[in-house]
Amino acid sequence: MPTLHWLTRDEDIGAAARAPYRLLEEAPELSAGDAAADNMLIHGDNLEALKALLPFYAGRVKCIYIDPPYNTRSAFAHYDDNLEHAQWLATMWPRLELLRDLLADDGSIWVQLDDNEAHYARVVLDELMGRRNFVADITWKKSYAVRSNSEFVSTSTEHIFWYCKDRNRHMPNKLPRSDIQTSRFTNPDNDPRGPWQSITFTISLLSGARGRQYARTGTSPNLYEVTSPAGLAINPPPGRCWARAKPVFEEFDADGRLWWGPKKNRTPRLKMFLSEAEQGVLPTTLWADGDEYGFNQDGVRELRALGIAFPTPKPERLIQRILHIATDPGDLVLDSFLGSGTTAAVAHKMGRRWIGVEMGEHAVTHCAPRLKKVIEGEQGGISGAVGWKGGGGFRFHRLGPPAFDAEGRIRPDVAFPVLAAHVWFAETGRPWTAPAEPTPFLGAHGGRGYALLYNGVLRDRSAGGGNVLTRRALAAVRAAAGGFDGPMVVYAARSAFRDATLKAEGLTFRQTPYDVTARA
Ligand SMILES: C[S@@+](CC[C@H](N)C(=O)[O-])C[C@H]1O[C@@H](n2cnc3c(N)ncnc32)[C@H](O)[C@@H]1O
Known part of the structure; x- marks a missing residue:
């Protein structure tokens, strides 16, 4: 391109x-x-x-x-x-x-x-x-x-x-019909159905399926001669046919839906009534x-x-x-x-x-x-x-200020929902909807769960306690995850688990802040 x-x-x-x-x-x-x-x-x-x-x-x-x-x-x-x-x-x-x-x-x-x-x-x-x-x-x-x-x-x-x-x-959405557009509907023949606007009752014979059929056979079901109310024989203009087949034309004519001009001897046009027209118009x-x-x-x-x-x-x-x-x-x-x-x-x-x-x-x-x-x-x-x-x-x-400082550290005033939004967006590309009560389990996407241990979300006030992936923290995350038991990515300041334990538990550990900023 x-x-x-x-x-x-x-x-x-x-x-x-x-x-x-x-x-x-x-x-x-x-x-x-x-x-x-x-x-x-x-x-x-x-x-x-x-x-x-x-x-x-x-x-x-x-x-x-x-x-x-x-x-x-x-x-x-x-x-x-x-x-x-x-x-x-x-x-x-x-x-x-x-x-x-x-x-x-x-x-x-x-x-x-x-x-x-x-x-x-x-x-x-x-x-x-x-x-x-x-x-x-x-x-x-x-x-x-x-x-x-x-x-x-x-x-x-x-x-x-x-x-x-x-x-x-x-x-x-379509636009409401403007006053100028509405004023184009008139009622010169006092039709009891109210004001109308005439539109063409012919279509091209040179394009689309109808065109292809015409090119193949040299004819079309919509090519026929009509007689105006004033007695004039009328055919569609060259290269065009009537918009509908003869039985529909006859139905329209009997119902007064065709306009033959003031002297009733012009090529017929179809009356489109304001009362039947769509409310909105295409821009x-x-x-x-x-x-x-x-x-x-x-x-x-x-x-x-x-x-x-x-x-x-x-x-x-x-x-x-x-x-x-x-x-x-x-x-x-x-x-x-x-x-x-x-x-x-x-x-x-x-x-x-x-x-x-x-x-x-x-x-x-x-x-x-x-x-x-x-x-x-x-x-x-x-x-x-x-x-x-x-x-x-x-x-x-x-x-x-930026959520992460020049060294990649999370600013101390970044609240849990803000970091949660960044983690969730970095992992899933989807926007974050904060729940009424913050929980360490952020949600699941594509069969994977995502969790964040940060800023005392577990209400564990011991030094670094709530932000470290421990057995207790994992139990809290699993409880918050409800029925979700698939593989999970956990963001925390540190992990107390060995690699083999992480693997056995189906966990991927990512360290805050470095893994957040690397993805942000
Ligand atoms: C043409 S005016 C918009 C007028 C507006 N549609 C109205 O009805 O008043 C363009 C505006 O874009 C603002 N602008 C220019 N660069 C910007 C940026 N990088 N970030 C935010 N606003 C910016 C300008 O200060 C200016 O007020």
């Missing part, structure tokens, strides 16, 4: 693996609302933030939307958007790699860019996500005005790349209607109404459409270039869980206050459309 090369590519491909696992530390003074809510606002560089999320959220995020710096050569008030071209790719590669790993098998990632880097990102995304998982390059119309001071052309569109994690698992790749998708100016206005100034916010309606297609209530949404917090605000109002990461100080000055207002029932943006009344909450986090 053709791939994109740049100066530091080989080094950049290893950057995500080299990034340290940092701890996430809550700042309760910046958190808001219901403390039990799952939503997280993280202040810090997203490379390390995404790495910190991995042991807990790998494969769990239903929709990722990102609107990274476009590399427009500008210095915006809140962030710099002027990287050397290869440096931009170097920044994006490891982050996109981590984002892919966080995505659920039935999830999707939406990446918004302009022409500065979009075509390069598309090639990188093809490589990381798999070309067959490309769904669409949506063209979003960002403004209606012509910028007369542009050099050659006034750019009015941006790209939104939509990729799924696995084409066979992706089940996107198209052109999002140009400001009422439906918003323009950049709407995003700026929405923020201004909240007393917040930010140079490049997206309109809430745009994100609402994406989340409508890609998620259902309760699903987890992630934006790792959060900016002013639009994705989190929209996800919150739509009843989705969310994680937002923002590196700039505006995580504190813009995102946190905006989301606090949302919790209090802010009525701008999409609030009216979704009936938002307020509620919920989020926890504000900062990136703490």
